[in-house]
Amino acid sequence: MNNLAVSSLKGHVVPIPGIDIDTDQIVPARFLKHITFDKMGEYLFYDARFTNDTVNHDHPLNQPEYANASIMLVEHNFGCGSSREHAPQAIMRAGFKAIVGESFAEIFSGNCKALGIVTVTLPRHTIQQLFQHVAAFPNSAFSIDVEASTLAVDGLPDPFAITQKDTHKKAFLNGTWDELTLLKSNRDKITELAKQLPYLDW
Amino acid sequence: MSTGTLFDKVWNMHKVATLPSGMDQLFIGLHLIHEVTTPQAFASLRERNQRVLFPNRTFATMDHIVPTDSTQRPFADPQAELMASTLEKNTADFGIQLFDFKSGKQGIVHMIGPELGLTQPGMTIACGDSHTSTHGAFGSLAFGIGTTEVRNVLETQTLALSRLKVRRIVVNGALQPGVYPKDVILKIIAELGVKGGLGYAYEYAGDVFDTMSMEGRMTVCNMSIEGGARIGYVNPDQTTFNYLKDRLHSPKDMEKAISYWSDIRSNADAAYDDELIIDGSAIEPMVTWGINPGQSVPVSSNLPKCSELQHPQSAKDAYAFMGFSENQPAQSIPIDVAFIGSCTNGRLSDLREAASIVKGKKIHPKVQAMVVPGSQRVMAQAESEGLHHIFTEAGFQWRNAGCSMCLAMNPDKLTGNQVCASSSNRNFIGRQGSPNGRTLLMSPSMVAAAAIAGHVVDVRKEIGHE
Numbered sequence: 001m002n003n004l005a006v007s008s009l010k011g012h013v014v015p016i017p018g019i020d021i022d023t024d025q026i027v028p029a030r031f032l033k034h035i036t037f038d039k040m041g042e043y044l045f046y047d048a049r050f051t052n053d054t055v056n057h058d059h060p061l062n063q064p065e066y067a068n069a070s071i072m073l074v075e076h077n078f079g080c081g082s083s084r085e086h087a088p089q090a091i092m093r094a095g096f097k098a099i100v101g102e103s104f105a106e107i108f109s110g111n112c113k114a115l116g117i118v119t120v121t122l123p124r125h126t127i128q129q130l131f132q133h134v135a136a137f138p139n140s141a142f143s144i145d146v147e148a149s150t151l152a153v154d155g156l157p158d159p160f161a162i163t164q165k166d167t168h169k170k171a172f173l174n175g176t177w178d179e180l181t182l183l184k185s186n187r188d189k190i191t192e193l194a195k196q197l198p199y200l201d202w
Numbered sequence: 203m204s205t206g207t208l209f210d211k212v213w214n215m216h217k218v219a220t221l222p223s224g225m226d227q228l229f230i231g232l233h234l235i236h237e238v239t240t241p242q243a244f245a246s247l248r249e250r251n252q253r254v255l256f257p258n259r260t261f262a263t264m265d266h267i268v269p270t271d272s273t274q275r276p277f278a279d280p281q282a283e284l285m286a287s288t289l290e291k292n293t294a295d296f297g298i299q300l301f302d303f304k305s306g307k308q309g310i311v312h313m314i315g316p317e318l319g320l321t322q323p324g325m326t327i328a329c330g331d332s333h334t335s336t337h338g339a340f341g342s343l344a345f346g347i348g349t350t351e352v353r354n355v356l357e358t359q360t361l362a363l364s365r366l367k368v369r370r371i372v373v374n375g376a377l378q379p380g381v382y383p384k385d386v387i388l389k390i391i392a393e394l395g396v397k398g399g400l401g402y403a404y405e406y407a408g409d410v411f412d413t414m415s416m417e418g419r420m421t422v423c424n425m426s427i428e429g430g431a432r433i434g435y436v437n438p439d440q441t442t443f444n445y446l447k448d449r450l451h452s453p454k455d456m457e458k459a460i461s462y463w464s465d466i467r468s469n470a471d472a473a474y475d476d477e478l479i480i481d482g483s484a485i486e487p488m489v490t491w492g493i494n495p496g497q498s499v500p501v502s503s504n505l506p507k508c509s510e511l512q513h514p515q516s517a518k519d520a521y522a523f524m525g526f527s528e529n530q531p532a533q534s535i536p537i538d539v540a541f542i543g544s545c546t547n548g549r550l551s552d553l554r555e556a557a558s559i560v561k562g563k564k565i566h567p568k569v570q571a572m573v574v575p576g577s578q579r580v581m582a583q584a585e586s587e588g589l590h591h592i593f594t595e596a597g598f599q600w601r602n603a604g605c606s607m608c609l610a611m612n613p614d615k616l617t618g619n620q621v622c623a624s625s626s627n628r629n630f631i632g633r634q635g636s637p638n639g640r641t642l643l644m645s646p647s648m649v650a651a652a653a654i655a656g657h658v659v660d661v662r663k664e665i666g667h668e
């Protein structure tokens with residue numbers, strides 16, 4: 001455990017309805033022509049939030065009641081499509097620390113983990129219930145207990161059991177979600193293994 | 203848990219360590235990079251004064267942002283020029299080989315790996331691009347990764363990965379004339395859904411794959427990710443070995459290589475986590491009508507009723523966006539644009555097939571059509587066979603190699619709500635550059651036939667098989 005460890009987090013929630021939301025929607029491709037991630041937060045869901053650069057007030061991210069959100073509530077197969085890390089970078093830079101949904105695309109949830117964004121899943125009916133709750137009480141906060149694998153919701157009696165990838169859970173609890181240091185610590189084993197591979201110098 | 207599969211063998215062989223999280227640290231045998239997903243990774247190395255651990259295991263090209271009408275530098279778009287020059291500087295500074303325009307080897311990253319013999323069986327391959335799954339056609343484990351992981355590979359030549367389950371997808375029988383590998387993968391995704399592959403590697407097997415060309419296998423593996431599977435692969439065989447013979451980076455000692463490549467094939471008694479069997483002879487040419495690659499129908503049928511689908515709401519959203527109606531015949535859909543290209547279907551065999559459809563004909567006067575070879579080598583080969591004349595005489599534009607209209611990062615884009623018959627891999631909202639542009643995915647031959655007819659048609663009619 002180090003100071004990067006994430007054992008629990010709490011925050012307000014913004015609902016983002018829609019299934020199979022792909023990373024092209026999260027950050028449209030034309031914004032990928034930046035050589036830094038600095039401005040990605042501004043481009044989050046750009047084409048849904050703005051029409052010809054005018055604000056679309058229907059989009060939850062443009063609604064004042066969700067302005068303080070640090071947790072996103074989504075449906076299933078969120079983050080499918082392109083592997084662009086610009087998508088989780090945009091989510092992180094727009095101030096989000098966790099995403100709660102029915103399911104996530106593989107590469108996307110891995111990219112989130114590498115940035116320290118917690119992704120947790122719940123069954124469809126619970127997700128639907130949470131959408132209704134957040135719509136009725138936009139100010140209610142979610143508390144995610146990574147260690148106990150539970151989600152407590154302001155105004156709802158019992159916490160929900162959440163599913164996390166076991167490997168992700170451990171990485172958050174240990175503070176090793178950015179694996180670079182760990183990977184580097186095996187430097188000798190890496191060079192040793194490279195020597196055994198048949199194909200590196202043929 | 204699977205045992206004895208190619209996946210298990212190659213994974214175990216590349217495993218450096220098990221990390222405290224339970225993830226495995228895998229050595230990456232080949233790292234391919236392009237201009238879009240790498241600048242921030244190199245910047246991170248620079249900030250911390252780090253070097254690339256195995257610079258000779260990383261190869262670079264430019265594809266996403268390149269204009270396809272002129273490779274003249276500087277590019278007209280200053281952002282594209284900055285991306286290109288940043289890649290040039292990064293590869294030069296860190297000692298990485300770059301296949302640029304002058305090399306004659308530039309092209310879409312998933313085209314050039316195989317063409318140059320870099321992609322080989324039994325390797326682990328990574329690239330900051332989800333369609334890295336393409337390289338699995340050779341019997342490699344090929345992972346699409348994010349930019350933080352690109353940094354990890356540059357600095358450690360390894361990745362932290364969670365082990366996947368293995369699903370074997372067996373397609374038996376023989377494909378009908380007019381049915382192509384693109385139709386096979388669209389059918390698989392229609393069966394299993396766009397998230398059916400979450401947590402899985404797909405092993406493609408059966409008669410159809412045994413007799414499929416390497417280019418066809420690449421088309422199928424390319425779109426594994428569209429079915430939610432991070433990787434897909436085909437066991438290497440004589441077709442694979444023949445393809446790799448005499449390529450620029452192929453092994454000098456082929457005999458030794460083939461013995462390794464044969465050893466890593468899945469055992470006859472391998473255990474899989476799941477299996478799906480499909481009758482290949484029943485597959486028809488497929489066309490998508492919606493906003494994800496799972497929303498497709500056989501071209502001879504009508505568009506589905508929402509109520510009959512597993513996700514009625516998503517079908518309703520798709521109809522609302524596309525402006526089509528339930529039960530409308532697929533072949534009644536008019537098209538405005540035809541695009542042949544991309545890492546799915548921008549290979550020589552694709553261009554040959556499409557050319558054989560358009561030969562001696564003219565595209566419909568309403569349709570704008572373009573052919574974009576996936577790489578400079580494909581372009582040169584196609585031109586040496588005169589394919590470019592066939593296309594241009596029919597009214598197609600013939601462009602330089604790149605990703606082009608597969609995604610909206612270069613000047614090739616849809617405008618307004620144009621409908622594009624496309625040989626690419628994604629029909630997501632906004633994918634082809636116009637927020638309300640509409641994409642119909644199909645095989646390159648189907649695109650060619652649609653370009654001539656001005657609407658979706660069954661390519662089997664064009665080739666006299668119906």
Ligand code: SF4
Nearest residue numbers: 333544545605608609
């Ligand atoms: S052709 Fe399309 S899918 Fe392939 S690498 Fe380029 S943008 Fe990605």
